[in-house]
Amino acid sequence: xxxxxxxxxxxxxxxxxxxxxxxxxxxxxxxxxxxxxxxxxxxxxxxxxxxxxxxxxxxxxxxxxxxxxxxxxxxxxxxxxxxxxxxxxxxxxxxxxxxxxxxxxxxxxxxxxxxxxxxxxxxxxxxxxxxxxxxxxxxxxxxxxxxxxxxxxxxxxxxxxxxxxxxxxxxxxxxxxxxxxxxxxxxxxxxxxxxxxxxxxxxxxxxxxxxxxxxxxxxxxxxxxxxxxxxxxxxxxxxxxxxxxxxxxxxxxxxxxxxxxxxxxxxxxxxxxxxxxxx
Numbered sequence: 001x002x003x004x005x006x007x008x009x010x011x012x013x014x015x016x017x018x019x020x021x022x023x024x025x026x027x028x029x030x031x032x033x034x035x036x037x038x039x040x041x042x043x044x045x046x047x048x049x050x051x052x053x054x055x056x057x058x059x060x061x062x063x064x065x066x067x068x069x070x071x072x073x074x075x076x077x078x079x080x081x082x083x084x085x086x087x088x089x090x091x092x093x094x095x096x097x098x099x100x101x102x103x104x105x106x107x108x109x110x111x112x113x114x115x116x117x118x119x120x121x122x123x124x125x126x127x128x129x130x131x132x133x134x135x136x137x138x139x140x141x142x143x144x145x146x147x148x149x150x151x152x153x154x155x156x157x158x159x160x161x162x163x164x165x166x167x168x169x170x171x172x173x174x175x176x177x178x179x180x181x182x183x184x185x186x187x188x189x190x191x192x193x194x195x196x197x198x199x200x201x202x203x204x205x206x207x208x209x210x211x212x213x214x215x216x217x218x219x220x221x222x223x224x225x226x227x228x229x230x231x232x233x234x235x236x237x238x239x240x241x242x243x244x245x246x247x248x249x250x251x252x253x254x255x256x257x258x259x260x261x262x263x264x265x266x267x268x269x270x271x272x273x274x275x276x277x278x279x
Contacts, residue, residue, distance in 0.1 A: 009061060041100070060094055066091050106166055106271055109185050124196075125155050132257055142172055151172060177202065193209040212228075
C-alpha cells in the first residue's frame with residue numbers, strides 16, 4: 001500500500017512517453033538513471049539520518065518540477081504538502097548527487113584541442129537568462145541587447161554529434177567576444193568555428209573561424225556578402241535549436257531568483273542531461 005505522498009509518482013508513471021517528457025522535461029530512461037544514482041548514494045551513507053517524507057522518485061520529481069516550471073519553493077511546498085525549507089533542501093540534495101555522479105558531465109573545453117575529436121564544425125552562441133534587478137552593481141548585469149539584467153551563457157556545440165561540448169558564464173554587461181576570451185576556449189588548428197556577429201575579431205585568434213559580415217553606415221552589403229551571411233545562418237541555426245531545448249527548463253528562461261553562483265552549476269547539469277538523452 002502506497003502512502004498518500006507517493007501517489008503523484010505513480011500517476012506520472014502512467015503517462016505516455018511524450019506526456020512524461022512534457023511533464024518532467026526528461027525521458028523515462030533518464031528518470032530511471034536518476035533514481036538509480038540517488039538510491040546508490042543513499043546506500044553509501046553511513047548515517048542516513050531522518051527519513052524523508054517523500055520517496056526517492058518523488059524527490060526527483062520535485063527537483064525536475066522546480067527546473068521545468070521554476071515556481072517558488074513556497075508554491076511547490078503547498079503542492080506536495082511539505083515545508084518550504086524541505087523543498088529547498090531536496091532540490092539541492094538531488095542536484096549535488098547528480099553532479100557528483102558525473103553521469104551528466106560535459107566533455108569540457110580541453111576536448112576542443114584533441115585532434116581525435118570527431119567534429120568538423122563547431123558552432124558558438126551566447127544564451128542570455130534574465131535575472132531580477134540586483135540591489136547592488138546593477139550596471140554589471142545590464143544587457144543593452146536584451147534591455148534587462150541578465151546572466152550570459154556561452155554555448156559551444158558540435159554540429160556532427162549535436163552535443164554541447166562546454167559552457168562559459170558571465171554577467172550580462174560583458175561583451176560576447178570578451179566572454180569568449182575570458183573563458184580561454186581554444187580550438188584545434190584544423191577545427192572550423194562559426195559564430196555570430198558578437199564574435200567579430202575571432203579570426204585573429206583562430207584562423208578557421210567565420211562570422212557574418214557586418215554592414216556599415218556608409219556601405220551596404222553586396223549580393224555576394226548577403227548570400228554568404230545566409231549560408232552561415234543556415235549552419236548557425238542548429239545552435240539556436242539547442243538553446244531552445246535548454247530553455248524548456250524555465251529556470252534558464254524565466255527571471256532567475258536564486259544566488260548567481262549556483263546558476264552555472266545548474267545550467268551545466270541541464271546541458272549534461274541534454275547530451276545524455278542524445279546519446
